[in-house]
Amino acid sequence: MAPNNTNKGKGNKGARNATPIKAGRNKAERPRRVAGAHSAQTSLRDRFISWRQHHRDSLGDALQRLNAARASSAMTILVIAIALALPAGLAVLLDNARAITRGWDGNAHLSVFLDMDTSEARQRELASEWQGTGHITRTEVVTREQALAEFKALSGFGEVLEALPDNPLPPLIVVFPDSTDPVTLRALENRLGEADDVDLVQLDVEWVRRLHALIELGERLISALTLALAAAVVLVMVNTIRLAIESRREEIVVVKIVGGTDGFVRRPFLYTGFCFGFAGGLTAVILVQVALWWLGGPINELLMLYSSEQSLTSMAASSLIILPLFSGALGLLGAWLAVGRHLGDIEPNF
Amino acid sequence: MIQFDRVSKRYPNGKDALSKVSFTLPAGQLTFLTGHSGAGKSTLLKLIMMIERPTQGQVLIDNQNLNGFGNRHIPLLRRKIGMVHQNHQLLFDRSVFDNVALPLVIAGYARADIGKRVRAALDKVGLLDKENLNPIMLSGGEQQRVGIARAVVNKPPLLLADEPTGNLDPALSEEIMDLFKDFARVGVAVLIATHDLSLIARYNHRLLTLREGRLIHDGDESGDAHGA
Numbered sequence: 270m271a272p273n274n275t276n277k278g279k280g281n282k283g284a285r286n287a288t289p290i291k292a293g294r295n296k297a298e299r300p301r302r303v304a305g306a307h308s309a310q311t312s313l314r315d316r317f318i319s320w321r322q323h324h325r326d327s328l329g330d331a332l333q334r335l336n337a338a339r340a341s342s343a344m345t346i347l348v349i350a351i352a353l354a355l356p357a358g359l360a361v362l363l364d365n366a367r368a369i370t371r372g373w374d375g376n377a378h379l380s381v382f383l384d385m386d387t388s389e390a391r392q393r394e395l396a397s398e399w400q401g402t403g404h405i406t407r408t409e410v411v412t413r414e415q416a417l418a419e420f421k422a423l424s425g426f427g428e429v430l431e432a433l434p435d436n437p438l439p440p441l442i443v444v445f446p447d448s449t450d451p452v453t454l455r456a457l458e459n460r461l462g463e464a465d466d467v468d469l470v471q472l473d474v475e476w477v478r479r480l481h482a483l484i485e486l487g488e489r490l491i492s493a494l495t496l497a498l499a500a501a502v503v504l505v506m507v508n509t510i511r512l513a514i515e516s517r518r519e520e521i522v523v524v525k526i527v528g529g530t531d532g533f534v535r536r537p538f539l540y541t542g543f544c545f546g547f548a549g550g551l552t553a554v555i556l557v558q559v560a561l562w563w564l565g566g567p568i569n570e571l572l573m574l575y576s577s578e579q580s581l582t583s584m585a586a587s588s589l590i591i592l593p594l595f596s597g598a599l600g601l602l603g604a605w606l607a608v609g610r611h612l613g614d615i616e617p618n619f
Numbered sequence: 620m621i622q623f624d625r626v627s628k629r630y631p632n633g634k635d636a637l638s639k640v641s642f643t644l645p646a647g648q649l650t651f652l653t654g655h656s657g658a659g660k661s662t663l664l665k666l667i668m669m670i671e672r673p674t675q676g677q678v679l680i681d682n683q684n685l686n687g688f689g690n691r692h693i694p695l696l697r698r699k700i701g702m703v704h705q706n707h708q709l710l711f712d713r714s715v716f717d718n719v720a721l722p723l724v725i726a727g728y729a730r731a732d733i734g735k736r737v738r739a740a741l742d743k744v745g746l747l748d749k750e751n752l753n754p755i756m757l758s759g760g761e762q763q764r765v766g767i768a769r770a771v772v773n774k775p776p777l778l779l780a781d782e783p784t785g786n787l788d789p790a791l792s793e794e795i796m797d798l799f800k801d802f803a804r805v806g807v808a809v810l811i812a813t814h815d816l817s818l819i820a821r822y823n824h825r826l827l828t829l830r831e832g833r834l835i836h837d838g839d840e841s842g843d844a845h846g847a
Contacts, residue, residue, distance in 0.1 A: 315727060315728065315729045315732075316727035318729060319724070319727035319728060319729065319730075320727060322730065323724070323727075519708075519710065520710055520712070522708070523708050523709075523710055523721065524721065524725065525694075525697075526668070526697065526702055526708065527697065527698070527702070527721055527722040527725060527769070528694045528695065528696075528697035528698035528722060528725055528726065529694060529725045530691075530694040530725075531691075531694075533694075533725055616670060617668070617670055618665075618670065619661060619664070619665075619704060619705075619781050
């Protein structure tokens, strides 16, 4: 083989540029000619096929390298997995908590206990008077007899109550507000408390609100934790890729000398970063599922004791794929940062 | 193929590696570049490879002024230049075939085409039967020939060699030189940087001599000025 066709098509170039040095000053034309000379050697289709091929090769190469250094790859992947499993697992638990408390908002009501000697007629009068006024959607009358019957049925203290000379339960009006806003509720509570014949107003929504506040706090904490641990994953990846670049310094130099573009040099490292991230994410999914399975028994028992119809739900099917992809993106980002930072340092020299 | 027009290079540490160097290398010519170490041979090669940029003057490769090239054009320039190194710069984590194929993979040749071209290049340097070996199993001369095969596999119009015979005995050096002469014969501009004076003396080719960054001699070995 002899490079005998290298000057093909270049014969007329010299003629066009009778004074080559001056012609070289025409900046706009030069880069295109470089590209032109290149594509004359390889067709666009060939280049696309080979570009795709290189992507495939880079991915294969990345996987092969992960496999070749199995122990250290496994450790990196586990670090990523643990870092991501923690917030992911907490998020699942929080989702469960949210699902359990959902619908409790609608049960928010005020119990208005009237004086013992209030007549049933007066009780009904008050109830219909309040209905539809300021933030009250609906009222419900619970007479002393109804209250007693209900209490007997539910509490199991029926015998004891029979023994009492009088019905100890006060007449009750249950008031359903149209909002759960604490200020509105507080105002409503005060207003009702000042009404004639009212003994005590009890707000039954407060603990739900506290629980919601706690859940919100949990959400914030998990977000912060996710951010911090995602940053940790990126940093782990930066370091891993930095070492990978360092160990392949010679290869990078040679590739640059024979005309490899930065993209060509970068590609295997980006794939490595993505593979690490993706594998870490998958492992995190497995860790979370195993932990949920492990916790599932006790948690379901606990839920049953609280007579909730809910049972522990595991990760949503979508997060099974979203978490690895998110993790892969983190790996990619880390690799990108490392490559940008360190690849420029490696230049051919002789 | 190569034109230097009053090229100077001063490194950031203030050292003048090249001062106002001008010469032209036409296609199909084999030229020696010599000088003591530190005379500027490496800098001159680096300017051609765009590893460094000139402080003054202009370098033209294939009638294209490198001063107008951005960093992203460097890979495309380097694909036109075959580079042979003293220490071969082979990769020992892959076969001879894959070493030689690297420039073609990078330039985006089709797979089938790569096989043909690599075997043609290996055939040219007489290593066709070693394509599946790891280059570490080859002798110094064979490694150098793998390096040459890699340098010429995509038929670049320009071939640079940095001390290509540095570690080789005279017989092997001659083999390598014969290869270079063959390439020059088919139109490649070949520039060989060497301080192996016996090698230069054996062949009556054009000789560029650098001393402290200046081109003090341009002609054939006997001293006649060369009509470049």
